[in-house]
Amino acid sequence: MQNFFFIAFPYIALILAIGVGLYRYYSHRFTYSSLSSQLLENRQLFWGSVPWHYGITLILLAHLLPWLFPRTAAAVLGNSTRLLVMELTGLALGFYCVFGIIVLIGRRLPNNSRARAVTSPMDWILLLVLAFQVLSGVGVALFERWGALWYLSTAVPWLWSLVRLHPDTSTVTGLPVLIQAHILSGFVVILLFPFTRLVHVFAIPLEYLWRPYQVVVWNSHPRQPDAPPLPKTAVLRSPPSEPTDPERRRALSRLGVLAGSISAAIVGIPSIGFLLGLRKAPEVWRGLGNADSFQVGETVEVSFLDSSPLPWSGVTAKTAAWLRRESPQQFIAFAINCTHLGCPVRWLPNADLFMCPCHGGVFYKDGTVASGPPPKALVTYPVRVRDGVVEILTSPLPITSI
Numbered sequence: 001m002q003n004f005f006f007i008a009f010p011y012i013a014l015i016l017a018i019g020v021g022l023y024r025y026y027s028h029r030f031t032y033s034s035l036s037s038q039l040l041e042n043r044q045l046f047w048g049s050v051p052w053h054y055g056i057t058l059i060l061l062a063h064l065l066p067w068l069f070p071r072t073a074a075a076v077l078g079n080s081t082r083l084l085v086m087e088l089t090g091l092a093l094g095f096y097c098v099f100g101i102i103v104l105i106g107r108r109l110p111n112n113s114r115a116r117a118v119t120s121p122m123d124w125i126l127l128l129v130l131a132f133q134v135l136s137g138v139g140v141a142l143f144e145r146w147g148a149l150w151y152l153s154t155a156v157p158w159l160w161s162l163v164r165l166h167p168d169t170s171t172v173t174g175l176p177v178l179i180q181a182h183i184l185s186g187f188v189v190i191l192l193f194p195f196t197r198l199v200h201v202f203a204i205p206l207e208y209l210w211r212p213y214q215v216v217v218w219n220s221h222p223r224q225p226d227a228p229p230l231p232k233t234a235v236l237r238s239p240p241s242e243p244t245d246p247e248r249r250r251a252l253s254r255l256g257v258l259a260g261s262i263s264a265a266i267v268g269i270p271s272i273g274f275l276l277g278l279r280k281a282p283e284v285w286r287g288l289g290n291a292d293s294f295q296v297g298e299t300v301e302v303s304f305l306d307s308s309p310l311p312w313s314g315v316t317a318k319t320a321a322w323l324r325r326e327s328p329q330q331f332i333a334f335a336i337n338c339t340h341l342g343c344p345v346r347w348l349p350n351a352d353l354f355m356c357p358c359h360g361g362v363f364y365k366d367g368t369v370a371s372g373p374p375p376k377a378l379v380t381y382p383v384r385v386r387d388g389v390v391e392i393l394t395s396p397l398p399i400t401s402i
């Protein structure tokens with residue numbers, strides 16, 4: 001059954017989405033739209049559509065970018081302050097989407113709703129699946145914390161294995177039911193894509209960016225008897241030949257271009273710099289203490305600054321590992337994070353085992369999996385001894401195998 005849900009179903013959903021989507025585009029092109037109901041009801045649509053679209057776009061990006069750039073994401077999330085900020089931002093966006101989808105559903109519910117009159121059964125199915133998707137996402141954020149992190153070591157390797165046509169479900173089949181339901185309903189959304197108004201995602205009117213602007217005249221107020229006559233059509237494809245106030249219009253255009261350029265620079269320059277600069281993940285040797293302070297055969301918890309602390313991170317910039325002195329010359333350091341969902345593992349000296357308190361994962365003393373859901377052994381850090389000091393090579397969280 002797991003193979004059907006995590007191998008066959010995603011492929012079926014994708015093939016149908018692409019195949020039927022293309023067929024619909026070429027055979028019924030005018031249906032490739034969101035079939036807006038704005039003219040029927042505008043006020044509630046605004047309060048539902050704006051939160052929904054802004055929220056879901058950012059959340060989709062937050063899922064897509066770590067999938068495309070897992071190492072960069074690991075570098076970003078390897079700092080606990082940044083991880084916390086990401087988690088809180090994701091949760092806030094999730095609530096924002098929930099609010100939006102509730103309004104979008106609510107405006108179609110009343111019997112006398114004009115939007116309801118144009119709502120098809122497929123619209124209802126899509127709205128309910130989307131509602132489940134964001135609610136389960138919020139549930140995952142609340143009850144299976146640090147999803148930004150474990151996403152990298154669970155869903156990301158599985159998704160890449162599907163892309164490479166070598167499906168490997170080992171990192172997702174042990175996930176809690178809520179997470180599995182969230183993943184599967186995501187593929188249900190993909191499956192519904194070509195059969196619903198969701199196709200409007202690929203009908204973004206990009207040409208709006210460069211076409212001549214339009215003058216839209218709202219005709220909702222009674223016209224004054226002495227008002228100048230309206231143009232033949234309320235929508236003009238190009239500016240009037242004799243602008244009434246050309247100076248003001250020119251100044252406003254320049255102001256608009258300037259504000260747009262500044263906004264683009266503020267967002268774009270750090271993003272590009274970040275992507276270029278962090279492709280090579282920072283790795284720094286950190287001292288752990290005098291070699292003499294560690295007993296042979298003993299496994300102790302050591303803490304150190306992560307590889308890219310922020311000035312304001314404070315104590316949260318510290319991370320930890322388990323260090324064991326195997327022999328007078330040899331040390332081994334294990335990442336403290338469980339390879340299942342990233343919880344910190346504990347060392348049980350009497351049992352010679354690492355134990356994860358979250359879902360019962362157990363690791364042997366060499367870090368290999370003894371039992372439970374963890375898909376692979378604990379990650380180890382390079383360790384060296386320099387001038388009598390044990391040093392560890394810190395790096396972004398070593399949790400992704402992509």
Ligand code: FES
Binds near residue numbers: 361374
């Ligand atoms: S986080 Fe699930 S077993 Fe460790």
